[in-house]
Amino acid sequence: MTSKIGLKVASVVTALYSGVATAAYQLNFSRGATRLTEDIYDLHNLMMWIITVIFCAVFGVMFYSVYAHRKSVGHKAAQFHENTAVELAWTIVPFFILIAMAIPATKTLLEVRDASNPDVTVKVTGYQWKWGYDYIKGEGEGVAFLANLSTPHDQIYGSETKGEHYLLETDRHLVLPVGKKIRILATAADVIHAWFVPDLGVKQDAIPGFVRDTWFRAEREGIFRGQCAELCGKDHGFMPIVVEVVSAEKYTAWVAETKKAMAAAADDPDKKWVLADFKVRGEKVYGSICVTCHQANGQGIKGAFPALDGSKVVKGPKSGQIDVVLNGRPNTAMAAFGKQLSDTDIAAAITFTRNSWSNSTGEVVQPSEVKAARK
Amino acid sequence: MSAVIDSHGHAHDDHGGEDHGHPSGLMRWVSTTNHKDIGTLYLWFSFIMFLTGGVMALTIRAELWQPGIQIVQPEFFNQMTTYHGIIMVFGAIMPAFVGFANWQIPLMIGAPDMAFPRMNNWSFWLLPVAAILLVSSLAMGGAGVGWTMYAPLTTQAGPGMDLLIFAVHILGMSSIMGSINIVTTILNMRAPGMTLMKMPMFVWTWLITAYLLIAVMPVLAGAVTMTLTDRHFGTSFFNAAGGGDPVLYQHIFWFFGHPEVYIIAIPAFGVVSQVIPAFSRKPLFGYASMVYATSSIAILSFIVWAHHMYTTGMPVAGQLYFMYATMLIAVPTGVKVFNWVATMWKGSLSFETPMLFALGFLFLFTLGGFTGLVLSMTPVDVPLHDTYYVVAHFHYVMVAGALFSAMSGIYFWLPKWTGKMYDETLGKWHFWLSLIFFNVTFFVQHFLGLAGMPRRIPDYNPQFTEFNEISSIGAFGFGLSQLLFLYIVLKCIRSGEKAPQKPWDGADTLEWTHLPTPVPYHTFENPPTVK
Numbered sequence: 001m002t003s004k005i006g007l008k009v010a011s012v013v014t015a016l017y018s019g020v021a022t023a024a025y026q027l028n029f030s031r032g033a034t035r036l037t038e039d040i041y042d043l044h045n046l047m048m049w050i051i052t053v054i055f056c057a058v059f060g061v062m063f064y065s066v067y068a069h070r071k072s073v074g075h076k077a078a079q080f081h082e083n084t085a086v087e088l089a090w091t092i093v094p095f096f097i098l099i100a101m102a103i104p105a106t107k108t109l110l111e112v113r114d115a116s117n118p119d120v121t122v123k124v125t126g127y128q129w130k131w132g133y134d135y136i137k138g139e140g141e142g143v144a145f146l147a148n149l150s151t152p153h154d155q156i157y158g159s160e161t162k163g164e165h166y167l168l169e170t171d172r173h174l175v176l177p178v179g180k181k182i183r184i185l186a187t188a189a190d191v192i193h194a195w196f197v198p199d200l201g202v203k204q205d206a207i208p209g210f211v212r213d214t215w216f217r218a219e220r221e222g223i224f225r226g227q228c229a230e231l232c233g234k235d236h237g238f239m240p241i242v243v244e245v246v247s248a249e250k251y252t253a254w255v256a257e258t259k260k261a262m263a264a265a266a267d268d269p270d271k272k273w274v275l276a277d278f279k280v281r282g283e284k285v286y287g288s289i290c291v292t293c294h295q296a297n298g299q300g301i302k303g304a305f306p307a308l309d310g311s312k313v314v315k316g317p318k319s320g321q322i323d324v325v326l327n328g329r330p331n332t333a334m335a336a337f338g339k340q341l342s343d344t345d346i347a348a349a350i351t352f353t354r355n356s357w358s359n360s361t362g363e364v365v366q367p368s369e370v371k372a373a374r375k
Numbered sequence: 376m377s378a379v380i381d382s383h384g385h386a387h388d389d390h391g392g393e394d395h396g397h398p399s400g401l402m403r404w405v406s407t408t409n410h411k412d413i414g415t416l417y418l419w420f421s422f423i424m425f426l427t428g429g430v431m432a433l434t435i436r437a438e439l440w441q442p443g444i445q446i447v448q449p450e451f452f453n454q455m456t457t458y459h460g461i462i463m464v465f466g467a468i469m470p471a472f473v474g475f476a477n478w479q480i481p482l483m484i485g486a487p488d489m490a491f492p493r494m495n496n497w498s499f500w501l502l503p504v505a506a507i508l509l510v511s512s513l514a515m516g517g518a519g520v521g522w523t524m525y526a527p528l529t530t531q532a533g534p535g536m537d538l539l540i541f542a543v544h545i546l547g548m549s550s551i552m553g554s555i556n557i558v559t560t561i562l563n564m565r566a567p568g569m570t571l572m573k574m575p576m577f578v579w580t581w582l583i584t585a586y587l588l589i590a591v592m593p594v595l596a597g598a599v600t601m602t603l604t605d606r607h608f609g610t611s612f613f614n615a616a617g618g619g620d621p622v623l624y625q626h627i628f629w630f631f632g633h634p635e636v637y638i639i640a641i642p643a644f645g646v647v648s649q650v651i652p653a654f655s656r657k658p659l660f661g662y663a664s665m666v667y668a669t670s671s672i673a674i675l676s677f678i679v680w681a682h683h684m685y686t687t688g689m690p691v692a693g694q695l696y697f698m699y700a701t702m703l704i705a706v707p708t709g710v711k712v713f714n715w716v717a718t719m720w721k722g723s724l725s726f727e728t729p730m731l732f733a734l735g736f737l738f739l740f741t742l743g744g745f746t747g748l749v750l751s752m753t754p755v756d757v758p759l760h761d762t763y764y765v766v767a768h769f770h771y772v773m774v775a776g777a778l779f780s781a782m783s784g785i786y787f788w789l790p791k792w793t794g795k796m797y798d799e800t801l802g803k804w805h806f807w808l809s810l811i812f813f814n815v816t817f818f819v820q821h822f823l824g825l826a827g828m829p830r831r832i833p834d835y836n837p838q839f840t841e842f843n844e845i846s847s848i849g850a851f852g853f854g855l856s857q858l859l860f861l862y863i864v865l866k867c868i869r870s871g872e873k874a875p876q877k878p879w880d881g882a883d884t885l886e887w888t889h890l891p892t893p894v895p896y897h898t899f900e901n902p903p904t905v906k
Contacts, residue, residue, distance in 0.1 A: 047752065065719045098703070113691040234453065
């Protein structure tokens with residue numbers, strides 16, 4: 001153990017000494033994939049140089065004093081305790097240093113905040129605990145989907161080896177064209193989240209009830225990963241963001257393909273389902289949405305999230321449960337899923353919970369019933 | 376100097392300080408109105424809270440040792456970060472400095488006690504009540520909302536949140552009472568001849584801090600009360616659906632929260648401003664500019680709050696204003712650092728434990744100040760906000776700043792308070808272990824933040840593993856080193872060598888020059904005269 005720790009310390013010291021920043025020992029910002037991330041990188045480096053110079057000057061004096069003015073070498077204390085000229089100088093000079101820092105910072109900031117004239121506008125909605133994307137303007141308008149964490153449970157709990165993109169992978173990627181100005185409108189459905197992708201230089205709080213914007217223009221193709229940066233409850237660490245930047249042609253193809261898939265996946269809201277089929281579908285919905293709080297065994301988490309197994313609401317009248325799922329429970333983590341899921345998915349999930357574990361109502365909730373319950 | 380020792384001091388010393396027939400045993404502590412007893416209570420209370428918050432920190436670091444969920448579930452992890460923050464800020468650091476204020480302010484200004492001794496008793500005894508509420512809050516399911524308690528996450532939390540709110544209320548009451556007491560004592564009870572500009576710097580810093588506390592604790596109380604009514608009484612202060620605004624909470628919280636940073640830092644400046652001159656055997660350089668710089672920091676602290684909120688999407692003009700205002704704080708802070716260095720310049724320096732901790736403070740607090748300057752720049756802050764860079768930054772200010780300064784103060788005044796010397800060798804061990812492990816823990820977190828690791832996550836991508844391992848090793852080393860501190864203090868009290876009246880030849884405030892060691896139970900019943 002000790003030798004392992006020793007090795008670790010030694011390897012860090014080596015990494016620091018040689019200044020080689022490997023992926024594992026990244027010591028600075030990444031240069032990122034936009035011009036603004038380059039600007040921020042340079043601005044930060046400029047700051048670090050100024051700081052290093054001040055640091056060396058101040059602590060050079062201090063350590064010289066520690067060395068030369070020791071009592072143990074017989075240094076006698078002088079008794080001066082003020083010097084107006086020096087005091088004025090070290091009050092005024094910092095102002096000029098600060099102005100030198102503020103000028104490039106102001107320039108960069110004005111660009112960072114200029115989200116005008118975008119090519120594509122995407123609304124990003126934070127949910128506990130996933131991201132929803134709606135392409136609302138520009139090429140791709142109309143595309144909408146949710147992106148969930150795709151890292152398997154077994155990797156998180158250690159019974160399976162962790163992949164390279166552990167916790168930074170989602171089932172759907174936010175696909176966007178390279179070289180185009182992308183405006184992000186961030187909002188949230190429940191609590192505050194933050195949409196953070198380091199390589200694209202964006203971090204924007206997603207605030208329920210408000211829309212805030214940010215933007216980026218990726219200069220190269222690639223997959224850029226990030227995650228929620230504002231504490232949003234239990235699974236705050238498990239709602240990653242994956243942005244896939246592709247060429248204009250690929251993007252056009254992706255939009256067409258996605259729109260086709262969306263049309264094909266659209267359910268007939270008036271279809272009558274039978275229990276066995278619908279339960280299978282409901283299990284899928286439950287497994288990607290409800291399971292984070294109510295757990296696979298339907299027992300919830302005591303004190304935080306109620307059990308569905310044996311629940312009065314689940315075993316009670318359909319209308320009561322439909323209402324809770326559609327409209328949520330105010331002031332709790334139970335979201336209004338009416339805004340996120342289709343009638344069919346809601347009906348399927350409800351059907352699943354009413355016929356699983358010890359619950360056996362034998363009832364099927366049809367999509368039409370959910371549709372009727374929507375106001 | 377012994378000729379001027381207050382005769383009452385001697386009289387009490389002869390009786391072992393046990394005249395006036397005050398109760399002994401437990402009741403002595405429950406009913407005490409003596410500033411020294413209350414100071415001791417504050418300090419022990421804060422140390423117990425420090426260990427409690429420390430265990431929570433170690434729980435966090437143990438979970439973060441490796442990627443994956445191993446030791447605690449995410450829900451509990453969030454509670455640990457929340458309670459660690461609240462306990463360290465309100466339970467450990469703030470009461471520690473109020474403890475110093477209680478012990479030292481009357482001794483340093485030549486007053487017999489605090490102005491309102493009974494209120495003093497009450498302001499301490501509210502703290503254990505708040506601590507019990509905090510612990511019960513955790514037992515009732517807790518609230519994993521972060522120490523900043525942002526709405527509307529707090530609206531969702533369970534009943535533990537209500538107890539947390541009440542605990543904050545009570546902590547606030549305690550602070551306000553303590554502050555009123557400190558302001559009144561300083562303004563009214565100084566010895567004849569001690570003008571404001573002759574007060575020891577520690578007293579000045581507390582005068583300023585107490586005003587900050589009185590100004591902002593009610594603001595925090597308001598914020599959490601609004602949360603409470605949003606939770607239970609149908610209001611919508613922070614709920615957009617009812618016409619409120621979640622970001623309003625952040626504005627109110629940080630209007631408290633930024634001055635709070637200086638409430639913690641300014642008394643720390645005060646302690647260091649006593650210790651550095653004493654061990655440099657040279658008067659504090661630029662006393663007047665020190666007072667003005669501290670006051671400027673306090674005033675500026677009220678007008679920079681939204682630099683904690685650069686990513687909320689406020690208008691660009693707002694961001695520019697808060698960026699410039701925040702950068703301005705570097706000026707008075709720089710003045711203080713330059714003054715301390717100039718105090719040492721051409722002094723006659725010696726490096727006993729209090730001085731070591733003061734220099735550790737000076738060095739590391741300045742590093743924290745530098746990263747603060749980096750974070751003040753809005754475009755650079757955006758990628759760093761809510762990442763480990765920020766965690767590293769504020770631990771440099773809070774731990775290497777405030778905590779190191781408190782340690783320095785304890786080693787500095789312990790001989791005076793107990794009449795016994797601590798073990799110098801062990802003290803130096805404590806310093807060097809703390810210094811090294813602190814940096815092992817927190818320096819690497821800068822890199823994690825630059826690489827984009829968000830704070831408050833229980834699990835992370837394997838690319839962050841190495842630095843997290845190093846940080847966890849440092850944290851456990853740092854935690855264990857503090858047990859050495861406990862041993863040193865206990866050893867000093869039980870079997871330390873007898874301390875001389877003035878163990879530090881450069882110390883020149885009233886408690887060293889006018890009072891015997893240990894200080895008697897009652898002091899300065901007749902005020903000394905200050906030239």
